[in-house]
Each structure stands twice: as C-alpha cells, then as structure tokens.
Amino acid sequence: MNASGVVYVVDDDPSFRTAVTRMLAAAGLSVQGYGSGDELLAELAGEEPPVDSGCVLADLCMPGLDGLQLQQACTDAGLELPFVFLTGRGDVPSAVSAMQHGAVDFLDKCAPQQALLTSLERALERSAHARASRAQRAQLQRRFGALTARELEVLEQVVRGRMNKQIAATLDIHERTVKLHRSAITTKLRVRSVAELTTLAREAGLFV
Amino acid sequence: MGSITDVMSLVTTLWSMAAAAALTLAVLYGVVWTVDRRNLANLTLCVVAIAMAFVARAEVGMMHSATIAEYGDWARLCYLPVSFALIGQVLFVHLFLGTGRRDLLWTIIGLRLVVLIGNFVTYPTFAWRAIVGLRHARFLGEQVSVAGPVVLRSWHWLSVASCVLIIVFIADAALRRWRQGGAEERRKALVAAGGVGLPLAATMVYAQSVLLGSLPLPLLVTPAFLITIMVMAVELSRGFLLYRQTRQELEELRSELARAGRVTALGQLASALAHELSQPLGAILRNAEAAELHLNRPSPDLAELREIIADIRKDDRRAGDVIEQMRALIKRRTLQMNPLSLNELVQDVISLVHSDAMARHVAIDCIVAAGLPLVSGDRVHLSQVLLNLVINGMDAIQSSPGSARRIVIEVRPREQGRVEVAVTDSGPGVPPEVIAKVFDPFYTTKSGGLGMGLPISRTIIEAHGGRLWVERAPGGRGLTFRFTLFQAAAAFQTQHALQAQGAVS
Numbered sequence: 001m002n003a004s005g006v007v008y009v010v011d012d013d014p015s016f017r018t019a020v021t022r023m024l025a026a027a028g029l030s031v032q033g034y035g036s037g038d039e040l041l042a043e044l045a046g047e048e049p050p051v052d053s054g055c056v057l058a059d060l061c062m063p064g065l066d067g068l069q070l071q072q073a074c075t076d077a078g079l080e081l082p083f084v085f086l087t088g089r090g091d092v093p094s095a096v097s098a099m100q101h102g103a104v105d106f107l108d109k110c111a112p113q114q115a116l117l118t119s120l121e122r123a124l125e126r127s128a129h130a131r132a133s134r135a136q137r138a139q140l141q142r143r144f145g146a147l148t149a150r151e152l153e154v155l156e157q158v159v160r161g162r163m164n165k166q167i168a169a170t171l172d173i174h175e176r177t178v179k180l181h182r183s184a185i186t187t188k189l190r191v192r193s194v195a196e197l198t199t200l201a202r203e204a205g206l207f208v
Numbered sequence: 209m210g211s212i213t214d215v216m217s218l219v220t221t222l223w224s225m226a227a228a229a230a231l232t233l234a235v236l237y238g239v240v241w242t243v244d245r246r247n248l249a250n251l252t253l254c255v256v257a258i259a260m261a262f263v264a265r266a267e268v269g270m271m272h273s274a275t276i277a278e279y280g281d282w283a284r285l286c287y288l289p290v291s292f293a294l295i296g297q298v299l300f301v302h303l304f305l306g307t308g309r310r311d312l313l314w315t316i317i318g319l320r321l322v323v324l325i326g327n328f329v330t331y332p333t334f335a336w337r338a339i340v341g342l343r344h345a346r347f348l349g350e351q352v353s354v355a356g357p358v359v360l361r362s363w364h365w366l367s368v369a370s371c372v373l374i375i376v377f378i379a380d381a382a383l384r385r386w387r388q389g390g391a392e393e394r395r396k397a398l399v400a401a402g403g404v405g406l407p408l409a410a411t412m413v414y415a416q417s418v419l420l421g422s423l424p425l426p427l428l429v430t431p432a433f434l435i436t437i438m439v440m441a442v443e444l445s446r447g448f449l450l451y452r453q454t455r456q457e458l459e460e461l462r463s464e465l466a467r468a469g470r471v472t473a474l475g476q477l478a479s480a481l482a483h484e485l486s487q488p489l490g491a492i493l494r495n496a497e498a499a500e501l502h503l504n505r506p507s508p509d510l511a512e513l514r515e516i517i518a519d520i521r522k523d524d525r526r527a528g529d530v531i532e533q534m535r536a537l538i539k540r541r542t543l544q545m546n547p548l549s550l551n552e553l554v555q556d557v558i559s560l561v562h563s564d565a566m567a568r569h570v571a572i573d574c575i576v577a578a579g580l581p582l583v584s585g586d587r588v589h590l591s592q593v594l595l596n597l598v599i600n601g602m603d604a605i606q607s608s609p610g611s612a613r614r615i616v617i618e619v620r621p622r623e624q625g626r627v628e629v630a631v632t633d634s635g636p637g638v639p640p641e642v643i644a645k646v647f648d649p650f651y652t653t654k655s656g657g658l659g660m661g662l663p664i665s666r667t668i669i670e671a672h673g674g675r676l677w678v679e680r681a682p683g684g685r686g687l688t689f690r691f692t693l694f695q696a697a698a699a700f701q702t703q704h705a706l707q708a709q710g711a712v713s
Contacts, residue, residue, distance in 0.1 A: 013487045013491070015487070015488070015491045015519060015522065015523055015526075016487050016488075016490050016491040016494070018491075018519065019490070019491040019492070019493075019494035019495040019498065019519065019523075020490075020491075020494045022494070022495065022498040022512075022516065023494040023495070023497045023498035023501065025498075026497075026498045026501035026502055027501055061563060061566060061567050062566070063566050066566075066567075086490075087486075108486070108490075109486040109487065109489070109490030110486060110489050110490045110493050113493075113494075113497045
C-alpha cells in the first residue's frame, strides 16, 4: 500500500463493522469505525487542521443518514473524502446515484477481499492526489499573492497574449512602466518565459 | 271383468313400482330441497315425481275401468298431475339450462292452467265430449280397457298447443345452451333435449294417435315421465357430486392461494431479507480474512484469533435465524393454535421489515398495552397477516413526505376476552369506493400486486375466530386496519362451548 490516510468505516451493524475494521487493520490500513454518519461528521468537524485525506467506507442503507446522504453532508461540510459504498442489496438506482456523486466504488458486502482492498487503495490514492494538487495550488496562489494589484493587472494582459504597447494603452500607463512591472513579475514568480508564466497562472487557477 | 281385477296383474305391478320409485325420489329430493332451498331444481323434481305417481295410479284406473264413466273420471283426474308434471318439467329445464325464454315459459304455464281449469268445468274431460264405448286391448300380455272412438272438443287443440309450446321451449333453450359451446354446455343441452323434450314429444305423438283412434292402445304417459324423472335425478345428483368436488377444489385452491400470498409477501421482502443475510455473511467473510492475515504473521495474536472465531460463530447463528424465519414463512401449513405473546409477534414482524422500512424512510412505532394476555393463534399465519398489513401501510405512505412516514402498531385488550391489534398508516388516505373494495380478491392498487394479501389475511383471522376490518385513521387521513383475536384462555372456552353446541345439534 503506497497510499496513506485513514479509512473511515461507517456501518450501523456492529458485528460487520468490527469484522471489516479488523480485517482492514490486519491488512495494514489505518481504520476507524463509526456506528452512524452523524458520529463520523461530529468526529471530523472538530479536527484541526481539517481532515484532508483518507476515504470513507460506508453502508448504503443505514438508519439516520444513509450512505448517499452522508456523502452529501461531507461535501457540504467541505470534507473532500472519496466514498466507497457497501450494500447488501445491489439495487441499480442507488448504485447509479452513488457513482454520479463521485463514489469510487460500489461493492457488495460479501465482495472478495481483493476487490475491497483495491477499491480502498484507489480511493486513498485519489484522496492523496487531490490533496497534493490542492497543496500545489495553494503554494502557487501564495507565490502569486506576492504580486501587487497593478502587477496582477499587467499579468492578466500578458497571459492574454497582448503586447506591451497595447497593455500600456489599455491601462493608460507608459510602455516603460509596463516593462518594469513585467520584470518585477518574472522576478517574484521566478519564471523565465511568457509560456512558463501562462502555464503557472493556469495551474494556480487564475484568469480562467 | 273378474279376470282383470282379481289377480295382481303385470300392469298393476309395473305401474305401482314406477309410482313407488317416483315417490321415493320425491321424498329424497324434497328433503334435499328443504336443506338447500335456493336450489329450486330439486323442488321441481320432487313435484314432477309426486305428480307422476298420481298419473300412474290414474292410468291403472283407466286401464281397469269397467264403464265409460269410470274411464272418464280417471282421465279427468289425470289432468291435474299431468299439468303439475309438465309445468315442473318446464321449470326444471328453465333452471337447469338457464337459457329458456321467459315469455314462452309464462305462456306455457298460463295455457296449462287454462286447460286445467277448463278440464274441471267440463265433463267428462277437457279433450273429449264423449267416448263411444270401451274396447279391450292386449297390453303387456293382459286385457286392458281402452277408449273406443272419441268425440274430441276443439278445445283439445289448446292442450296440444301447450305441449307443442313446451317442446319448442325445451328445444329453443337447449339450442341456445348448445351454441354457448363447451363440452359441459353441450352435454346439458343434450340431456334436456333428449331426457325431457324427446320423451315428451314421443308421448304427445302417441297420445294423439290413440285419441284420434289410429292406435288401439291405452293412454299412457307414465313411461315417458319415468324416463324424464330418472334423467332429472341423475343430473341433480351429478350436481351434488360436482359440488363436493368443487368444494374440495376450492379448499385446495384457498390453501394454495394462502401459500402464494406468503410467497408474494416474501417476494416483496426478498431484497430486505438479502440485506439481513448479507450483514452476517459479510461479517463472517471479513472476520475470516482478518484471521488469515493474522495467521500469516510470524507470531499470530491468539487472543485476537479466538475473538474472531467467536464472532464468526455468532454471525453464523444470526444468518441461520434469518433463514429459519424465512423457511417458517414459506412452509405450507395448517393452523396450529398455541398461546402466544402478541408483543413478541409484533417485535418479530418489526425486525423482519426493519431494513425495508429504513430503506423507505418509514418510522414504525409500536404501542403495546401493559399486562397483555396471551392470545391463541398460529404464530406463522398471524405474522403473515401483520407483515402484510405493515407492508401495505408502507406502500400507502410511499408518496408522503419523509417526515410524515409513520406506521403505528397498537395492541390492547378489548371486552369479552378479545385482544385488538391496530395498524395505522399516515398515508394520504383513499377514497371510500376503494375502501369498500380492499378485501375483494384480486383487487389491487399496486402495479405489481396480486390483490390477494387482504383477502387471505381476513381468511386467516376468521379462521382464528376473529375479525379483520378497516376504518379511517382516527384524527388522520390514512387507514387503520384492525383485527381481533381471542385471549388464550377465553379462546379455549369458546372452542369448548362450540363443541358442546355441536354435540347438542
């Protein structure tokens, strides 16, 4: 297992919950069991810093919040955790709905061990990947944060592929000033070409 | 005439035997009719048979008459039973085939009454003014009196017309029945035409031939009537046999339907039961996998392994219990009355529908009065009834908003040793014309429904001596189904009392 993160097991049936957490722990995953969706939400809400990795293995059919409602509640609470659903009755409509809401997988309670482990691995990988891209974006946004408001305006024009003369006319400044802003931008962001600048801005989610 | 009357002649013997046979049948079917008064065909046979016995007596009287006056008196008397026999036969055919024309029927009855009244206001008979001398003829190896030339009245043709109308009526009814197709229809048509119509037609032709003087033989209708009565008796007894067979088949069908109802209820619950089973089976699988992973370690944790194995045993028992419940539901059984706790029964049913209710976001509340007595009943059948009512309730509230989906099961003691169970749903309610029909077999408002759940439930409750009925939920829009059962001791007493009654009657 190269992916890390906690598997949050949510199932109202204590004996199944015990068995599955026991097996996953023995397989080397870090696991936590919860008897209901509310329990999980209460636990994760108080975490500081916010939980940003791991995945949820939830029973689709539970009293209180059912699996799909729990997934929605997590999304609403800003918890970006991939879901793997377990069900005792493979009814197609809920499976479709679950997959549409971004479930990683939809498994029978008696699914083979390997299938379950593979699904969880994929969910954890997805979580790790999402976490990494979130971190990268945050870091980039910090770099862009060093720019002044004027520099950002100039940057936008540059990214849109306009020439210094046009930028100067649009912003009503001297062409020399534009050049000064551009060199400040490249220095602060440590980039060497306009192409690199454009790529970086797109990765940071700017001007889209 | 000494030679005719002194010894017991063959004619007297045969005609007496025919009369005796007819009277026996009359008594038999008269009694049968008093038992089941709705079956008027039995009464018609009784009437025809009595009439035939009198006809036979009158015919013997005619054959043994010494004078024209005596002959005329017997003939005159003969009209009464003959009219009854004819009207009886017509009514029998009408009841037996059910296809006779009513206007024809009433015309025939009217005509026969006119003939009958006419016969008693004329002398010697309605048919003839006079007989010109008696003759002797050989009949069945003996000398009998037969009429000589007869002076007929024109009224006579009214009597003939009534007989022709009867034959037309029977032929018409038989033809209509025959055209309905089907082996039984055709058989009945043939029986009516061949067993009643044909003997009558033959007799009429024979009687006219005698009266018009072309046949030197006595006037006889007894042989034809005897054939008709025998055919009627065989047909009606066939009815009894078929009735018994039908009842038996009905009984079998009912038990088959009860089983089908259970299977349907199971079908609706199949996914829920699959869920019930997948919990323990999934747990067993995961525990076994965990144990395997532990055993692959260099130094397995024995305490953990013991715990895992204990859990596996526990879940196996759980799965077994689910299967046992299912088996009990499927099994075809007759009622096995035992004292049982309704509280337990209700809890069992709730646990059965638990996951189904959850999936449909239905809350099931249970109010059981304290100190409830045990009731007498069949656990499996009563579970089925309750299960059916709860599932119906859940179906009824499908369209309600989630917060209002509620089913209340209420159990409380009632007067006279009864216990009442009420299942109330918070559904949107149904129009009165639907409520009136919910217990009709094959009536359903569900797309996949058979419409057998409630009729079967009612049959089961009635087999317990209780009642099952429906009313509007008090203070709500949904429905309340209520059924009563006897508390164990009282039920025993009632059963006892019924047995005592049975012994007296």
